[in-house]
Amino acid sequence: MTDQTLDISPLPPLQIGDYTLQVPIIQGGMGVRVSAHGLASSVANEGGAGLIATVALSVASKHYKKRKDYYRANKLALADELTWAREKSPKGIIGTNCMVAIRDFEAMVRTSVEYGAQMIVSGAGLPLRLPEYAAANPRTALIPIISSLRAAQLMARRWFKTYKRLPDALVFEDPNTAGGHLGINREQLFDPEHSMERVVPELAEWSRKQYNDEIPIVTAGGIWDRADIDHALDLGAKGVQMASRFICTHECDAHDNFKQAFIDAKEGDVVIVDSPAGLPSRAIETTFTKALFRGKEVATDCFATCLSHCRCRDSEEAFCICSALHDAQQGNMETGLVFTGTNAVRHDKVISMRDLFVELNGRSLTDSPR
Numbered sequence: 198m199t200d201q202t203l204d205i206s207p208l209p210p211l212q213i214g215d216y217t218l219q220v221p222i223i224q225g226g227m228g229v230r231v232s233a234h235g236l237a238s239s240v241a242n243e244g245g246a247g248l249i250a251t252v253a254l255s256v257a258s259k260h261y262k263k264r265k266d267y268y269r270a271n272k273l274a275l276a277d278e279l280t281w282a283r284e285k286s287p288k289g290i291i292g293t294n295c296m297v298a299i300r301d302f303e304a305m306v307r308t309s310v311e312y313g314a315q316m317i318v319s320g321a322g323l324p325l326r327l328p329e330y331a332a333a334n335p336r337t338a339l340i341p342i343i344s345s346l347r348a349a350q351l352m353a354r355r356w357f358k359t360y361k362r363l364p365d366a367l368v369f370e371d372p373n374t375a376g377g378h379l380g381i382n383r384e385q386l387f388d389p390e391h392s393m394e395r396v397v398p399e400l401a402e403w404s405r406k407q408y409n410d411e412i413p414i415v416t417a418g419g420i421w422d423r424a425d426i427d428h429a430l431d432l433g434a435k436g437v438q439m440a441s442r443f444i445c446t447h448e449c450d451a452h453d454n455f456k457q458a459f460i461d462a463k464e465g466d467v468v469i470v471d472s473p474a475g476l477p478s479r480a481i482e483t484t485f486t487k488a489l490f491r492g493k494e495v496a497t498d499c500f501a502t503c504l505s506h507c508r509c510r511d512s513e514e515a516f517c518i519c520s521a522l523h524d525a526q527q528g529n530m531e532t533g534l535v536f537t538g539t540n541a542v543r544h545d546k547v548i549s550m551r552d553l554f555v556e557l558n559g560r561s562l563t564d565s566p567r
């Protein structure tokens with residue numbers, strides 16, 4: 198552990214709706230259970246916003262005994278996770294990540310609001326009805342994930358027309374570098390047209406001209422160190438969302454084997470997998486992905502019916518993503534799918550959240566309790 202603070206200036210705070218992030222970093226939601234209450238509360242204690250990924254939370258919970266429990270148990274497990282996160286971080290900013298593509302999207306949003314999530318970040322589809330599902334608490338900040346200026350314009354116009362509200366922020370996710378599901382077709386991957394360098398300045402200018410900067414732009418994908426954050430802010434972002442960087446921390450909720458896969462990853466080990474959701478996704482090469490690429494049948498039993506459209510359930514063409522992500526989080530690297538951003542190979546050890554924030558922001562808020 199480093200004792201000293203580093204001689205770098207603190208990052209500017211980020212205002213999102215009613216909430217001030219003392220450090221302009223949102224920890225990206227990582228399902229299944231890679232970002233649960235442990236990771237989210239530790240980021241919140243350091244002054245960022247910690248997000249609990251809501252997808253399939255139940256499967257490793259005490260509420261799940263058999264398959265038919267899945268949806269009811271997801272709600273109970275999310276209520277537990279939010280309660281525990283709040284206990285561990287009474288003053289920090291805790292939110293959730295709710296994916297439009299999952300069948301219990303609405304239930305996850307409603308449960309998030311009921312159990313005090315201060316923000317909801319929502320992607321894997323356009324969250325057109327999010328304000329309606331979150332209406333019970335107008336203070337909950339609502340933050341769509343988008344991958345283009347067009348999607349941002351559509352979201353803002355629709356929400357304003359239908360609900361008289363604007364997104365409290367927008368997360369732009371760069372498909373060229375981000376982890377998990379990517380918001381474009383395989384053919385469009387690695388096109389500079391969709392990169393942070395191209396899209397973030399456009400979004401920043403649009404927010405400034407159309408909305409007087411009322412919609413802060415947060416960029417996600419490939420953010421690793423302080424230089425990356427400074428670069429993102431120079432492009433016009435007001436904050437960053439980081440996910441892969443948080444995996445090799447003691448506080449991350451995944452099994453040690455999951456973290457070790459990142460430490461062991463070498464150049465060339467990050468691959469693109471076609472997910473049953475019909476989107477490309479980024480993952481570390483494992484026994485699972487090798488079998489998949491050889492055309493072997495892997496994890497074809499759909500046990501959760503988690504996705505609204507699923508090539509595994511509907512046409513038995515793919516694998517059960519819930520099962521594969523759950524196995525990885527539990528440390529089973531033979532059958533597990535390990536999502537990652539392109540930065541996977543940069544991990545060389547597991548560190549504490551405190552040390553990571555000292556590296557990124559020059560100091561740790563947990564050294565002087567708030």
Ligand SMILES: Cc1cc2nc3c(=O)[nH]c(=O)nc-3n(C[C@H](O)[C@H](O)[C@H](O)COP(=O)(O)O)c2cc1C
Pocket residue numbers: 225226227228229231250251252294296319320321342370374375376377378417418419420438439440441442535536537538539540
């Ligand atoms: C292990 C893992 C799981 C993820 N799960 C989700 C998820 O459940 N929902 C979501 O919207 N994004 C998910 N993502 C995407 C991240 O939230 C984030 O936006 C993206 O990975 C940022 O890029 P970075 O990992 O390079 O920081 C996941 C990413 C990873 C690495």
